[in-house]
Amino acid sequence: MKSLAELDAIRDKVKNRLDLREVKEDRTRIVVGMATCGISAGARDVLVEFVKEIESRGLSGITVTQMGCIGLCSMEPIVEVHSPGMEKVIYANVTPEKADKIIAEHIIGGKPVEEFAIGAAQTGGM
Amino acid sequence: MTELSLNILDIAINSVKAKSKHIEISISEDIKHDLLSISVSDDGMGMSPDKLEAVRRRSLDECGNEHEGLGIPMLRHAAEIAGGTIEINSVLGMGTAVNADFEYKSRHRASIGSMSDTIVALISAAPPDTEIVYRHSACGSEFVFDTKVMRGILKDISIAEPEVLMWIGSYIKDGLSQAGISDIN
Numbered sequence: 274m275k276s277l278a279e280l281d282a283i284r285d286k287v288k289n290r291l292d293l294r295e296v297k298e299d300r301t302r303i304v305v306g307m308a309t310c311g312i313s314a315g316a317r318d319v320l321v322e323f324v325k326e327i328e329s330r331g332l333s334g335i336t337v338t339q340m341g342c343i344g345l346c347s348m349e350p351i352v353e354v355h356s357p358g359m360e361k362v363i364y365a366n367v368t369p370e371k372a373d374k375i376i377a378e379h380i381i382g383g384k385p386v387e388e389f390a391i392g393a394a395q396t397g398g399m
Numbered sequence: 400m401t402e403l404s405l406n407i408l409d410i411a412i413n414s415v416k417a418k419s420k421h422i423e424i425s426i427s428e429d430i431k432h433d434l435l436s437i438s439v440s441d442d443g444m445g446m447s448p449d450k451l452e453a454v455r456r457r458s459l460d461e462c463g464n465e466h467e468g469l470g471i472p473m474l475r476h477a478a479e480i481a482g483g484t485i486e487i488n489s490v491l492g493m494g495t496a497v498n499a500d501f502e503y504k505s506r507h508r509a510s511i512g513s514m515s516d517t518i519v520a521l522i523s524a525a526p527p528d529t530e531i532v533y534r535h536s537a538c539g540s541e542f543v544f545d546t547k548v549m550r551g552i553l554k555d556i557s558i559a560e561p562e563v564l565m566w567i568g569s570y571i572k573d574g575l576s577q578a579g580i581s582d583i584n
Contacts, residue, residue: 277548312412321520339520
């Protein structure tokens with residue numbers, strides 16, 4: 274059985290990391306559509322993949338959360354990325370593989386993945 | 400939906416939308432009596448008797464393009480094709496409880512799928528102060544996960560931090576396997 278002491282150690286690690294940041298910067302929010310249409314289309318695995326990638330790459334200041342249906346059911350799973358200082362970007366038909374690319378190019382690289390984005394993705398940067 | 404853990408997530412997201420502070424998910428695998436029972440109950444805003452009646456009556460065919468409120472008909476369909484039923488009870492201002500029964504061994508029963516992924520996704524999706532309890536029993540053994548225990552350790556650190564969520568995912572997988580329950584069944 275995994276020990277709760279491990280969670281205590283993770284707590285300390287996260288706490289130290291958060292304390293290190295002098296200014297509380299705005300967090301980037303990755304918002305996954307989790308209405309029935311999103312879940313049916315695979316939103317759970319997409320959300321879990323984002324969490325996994327953020328953890329394994331040691332990224333901080335990112336929150337993964339959910340939203341309801343935005344009326345584009347046929348394009349689910351839909352993911353919005355809200356980065357401080359950037360226009361939000363809406364991604365459609367997201368898969369776990371696409372989620373990895375969004376993390377690498379948009380979240381880390383600062384450049385939205387235009388091929389997955391719908392509407393006019395703002396690529397002007399920070 | 401391809402696995403029951405996705406239906407469970409969908410119903411539990413309804414609980415989040417209903418502003419629940421406490422969500423309880425129970426799964427009981429009673430192989431001896433050929434019965435799989437799943438329940439999701441919450442202390443959210445609940446439904447009026449009229450709304451409840453409409454939800455009870457709504458079928459998959461009636462929904463047409465209107466996807467809103469499809470979650471319950473989908474769960475009912477999954478239960479009925481596997482020789483089961485669902486029951487919904489709700490009191491305005493008190494909460495809602497959804498129970499679904501399945502013939503465990505029915506070949507039409509969907510697999511439960513990954514409950515660890517469902518709980519991780521639900522914690523992400525819910526406001527940070529939502530209490531989530533997940534009980535899963537099979538063949539006399541039981542695994543219980545309670546966010547309250549995790550919060551007692553985490554104190555001022557959010558339970559939705561990715562490192563914490565990944566640990567919770569493996570804690571649940573491990574706990575289920577210790578209890579002799581497969582996370583993909």
